[in-house]
Amino acid sequence: MRAFVLLAVAASSALMTNPVQAAPEPLKLAPTSKWHVDYADERCRLAREFGEGTSKTTLFLDKYGPGESFRMVVAGGPVKTDVAQADLAVRFGPTEQAQPLFFLNGNLGESSALVFGGEIRIAGPNPSEAAAIKAKRHGDPWIELAPIAPERYSAVRYLEFGKPLRKAVQLETGSLKSAFAALDKCVDDLVASWGVDIEKHKTLSRNATPTDNPGKWVVSSDYPIKMLQAGQPAFVDFRLSVGADGKPSGCKIQATTRPKEFDDAVCQSLMRRASFLPALDASGQPIASWWRSRVRFQLPG
Template sequence: MTKKFQSLLAMSLMLSPSMVHSAKEPLPLKATSAWQIDYADDRCRLARRFGEVETAVYIFLDRYGPGEGFRLTTAGKPMKTSLLKDVAEVTFGPSESEQTVAFNNGTSGDLPALHFVGRIRIAPPSDEEKAAIAKLDKNDIWIDLLPISEERQKALRYLQIGKPLRQSVILETGSMKAPLAALDACVDDLMGHWGIDVENHKKLTRPAIPTNSPGEWIKSSDYPSNMLVAGQPAIIEFRLSVGADGIATQCHIQATTRPKEFDDAVCNSVMRRARFYPALDSEGKPLASFYRNTVHFQIP
């Protein structure tokens, strides 16, 4: 797929150099670039810069398939923390509740970065949804969360990162309706690139669902020994092509933080153990589809 970038917003806002902040006050950063949408080969990315020079912070929202979730990365000197891993306080405000999200400390280029683990949405699950999630057994994957309306997306004005930062940062995003709509359009294009019938998949009565727990697909003994000795964490986004008979036919690594040897071990393990109930179309008939997930490998 040809890589292309599309500017969503024409205006760049500059941070006034006269603004002074105490150590205890949040650091507000205005946008200093337009939103950029990156149509990559196997993922869609929203990116934007906030602040100037020493205070510059870049955010990346990566989506590897359909749905409202995304992987969040924030990079810049204000993101520096001594913790190798922990949970961060993340709020899409002013209308959505704070959520705590696990992260790994790392870099993006030569900048300190928080690499948030797993997929998040602009809003955490409701209390009712959290209760339902708590009741999931090991053979369940997730529950269907209520969609976040366009009105709620439009009402957003900022993204705030609190703990573990010594000074919380407020990134003045403005409305997220147009950027998230562009991310949705990119994912539709991405699925078409995979050979998926996008319109049929929007009407599925059931997606491809594992018949056994994904947590049992990969075991520590599956990893190359030199990767285990290194002891470094790994985050791997993968996608399986799943036939109308429920059999996985191909494994695709969509993004990885580890060498190819590690990726191959993941795909080999998943292909050997994953089993599925096939996806069903609007008439309840099986059809070829896909399954996506993330492997987070962490030495305790």
């Protein structure tokens, strides 16, 4: 069985027309808890509950390192769907545009959950960035997205999940400015535990940079045979410690959705195949650093 491993109209007019039905109002869920920041060994989590009873929904936003990107899981009855995996319209409204984000359908305890596969920002790429991403070929440099201005976090009032859900769900988050500031404070403390020079990392002239296509570091033949036979997909978030010589010196699993066989396969492959140009401090001297990403084990569908 072959598997895949992936390293995240014209309008017409007529004399008579049928009336266009307005989209139904989304299910709006008010917060029923405060934002909570959870400090873990390899991640920082921002969590909040919305709605009550059968409408109770929990939002988790996770960061595994510095930057504007985060991982997202939303769990509860209102987001239950029969769709196993697909793109879902997600919007940090009212000012940001909806983004199509890939999810896997799962469970969190006894609750239905949507586990989003890639790193997310509150805003998707702008048109020029989207065009550059579309034109990107394997091995091309990563596309750097423009920073998100702080006032855009302040402007957020809700987080909406749309199609393919039968009924859109709006979590009334309010401004995200203070919540994300608390999350980033947790991330600063997290990075300090990695044994790198935090002050020098604030003024790097170059991050640790792959010397070849990271998509070749974990390949289809690395898919754990038992998991392949069982038809199990997986997401595995990892962090590589990268020495001043550009060689990976350690591998840590930061999050995983499936059994340990996937974790072992990822780290063994990365330690064998990954290579980097080392990070450089402000004066151009190589220093120890890190590199993070996610592996998605996916069966053909």
